[in-house]
Amino acid sequence: MLKLENITKVFHPGTVNEKTALIDINLHIRKSDVVCIIGSNGSGKSTLFNIIAGTYPVTNGTITFDGVDITHKAEYRRAMTIGRIFQDPTKGTAANMSVEDNMITAETKGMKRLKISLNNAKREEFREILKQIGLESRLKDNVGLLSGGQRQALTLLMTAMSRPKMLLLDEHTAALDPRNAQIVMDLTERFISEQKLTALMVTHNMQFAIDFGTRLIMMDEGQIILDVSGEEKKDLTVDKLVRLFKDIRKKTYATDAALLTTN
């Protein structure tokens, strides 16, 4: 479904700040893969997402999506089929507008037309959708009045409404308290299974990455150093993962906590 070939990304080339964030990445995501990506800070996870979503241009390499070369496609064009949820709950919704206005914007992808789609039938439909997260009475409230957890849950509902083919989840529960994180995560799981989505998810939680999804990728210093799926993934434990990491990279951190969290 998504193919990255020889992707390299260099920031600020030719300056003292030159930094190679991704080195010759080759990755093939198959349809209905649910991939967890782990790695320490600065390992290139976020850059990888930005490259797939089209936020940054690549320095080298090609990206194909469903057989179409999208390497030079603008971010907003890729967003027609790729849904993305950020760690920051404020990024997915417009705080200055009501919940219903946010939802009407998300309902269809692409440039809008000069017609008024928001009517009472639509409001009823939205209310029904919002019941899943208990916000059905707040259709007219500005999104800025919602809590971070509520906003992130709303973002998820809006993304699901627009029916993407692929979902990019960039530590989307990391900024939430445990209870809200759980609510958002349950919703996420439900959408992925209901809409049979292909999904990529960045997480810092090794245990979670082992339990969740069909495939696990570990990144370090701009490279993919581990890619396991199927039975091999089911047999993984946190200890095994840490040992694998040490074997591959021939380095140890003072504590494993510096690398990843386990709880």
Place this chain on the structure above:
Amino acid sequence: MIEGIFVDGLIFSLMVIGILISYRILDFADLTCDGSVATGAAVATMAIVGGAPISIALVLAFISGVIAGMVTAAIHNKLKIPGLLAGILTMTMLYSINLRILGNKANVPLLRVPTLYTKLPDFFSFFKPEIASLVGTLLVVLAVKSLVDLWFRTDLGVSMGAMGGNEQMVVSQGINPEVLKLMGIGLSNGLIALSGGLLAQYQGFADANLGQGMVVQGLAAIMIGEFLFSSNRISLITLRAIFGAIIYKALLFFGRKYGYLVNITPNDFKLLTGILVIVSLFIAQGRSAASSRGARKKVLARNKVQEEIDA
């Protein structure tokens, strides 16, 4: 005289709605306004002097503003420079263009030609002339306001509001923000130029320096309006902008009339307008700080109750 304040305020309110669209809805600090209001005045004046019907002159003024706004948006989009700088560039270029439109004169009078404000008293002959001007202007402003309200209730208009709140969200919905900016800043300056076209007819001349300091005046009016009531409904947001515009013009009027009592002359108005904007921002900041303090208190109280229950 009271009618004069209202007519002046209503004409000004079209510009305030234009500035509202760029500053508040699109979150785009656009200074094109200082140029495009004079462009609208110049285009309408030259069209009327050239014998065009008033309606055509106003449509031309609107279109000239749309083009000016689109130039600003295009500079911002393509060169990736801040909107502020793009606006200043267009505004500066417009000064020369406006002089060209006015036939290389800084001032063109509208004497002995029919304008909206010579025709309105004939049209509404059952009113006094001043009332006729007021009713005519009010109808124009209400029509424009309704159209703007309608625009921002369409899916396209809503997505423009969304872009002002969060550009990333619009991108994530597969919408090209550059196109939205082109249309939004175009609409904003179209209204500003329309306001200029009406103003030229009301005051009886077009002036190349008409636009000086207009953005700040418009912002002052928006902020006065925002003190009246708070709402997230577009019809009320444009309504309070109109009220703000009229109140601002009334303040100016009384400043002119009674200012000498406290030794204030019209020369001081730009300073006072700037201070008004600063004070408004200061009060708005105080308000938001107060409400976050209030929210903090509530949370603390709730936690305390929770602790007592736990204990």
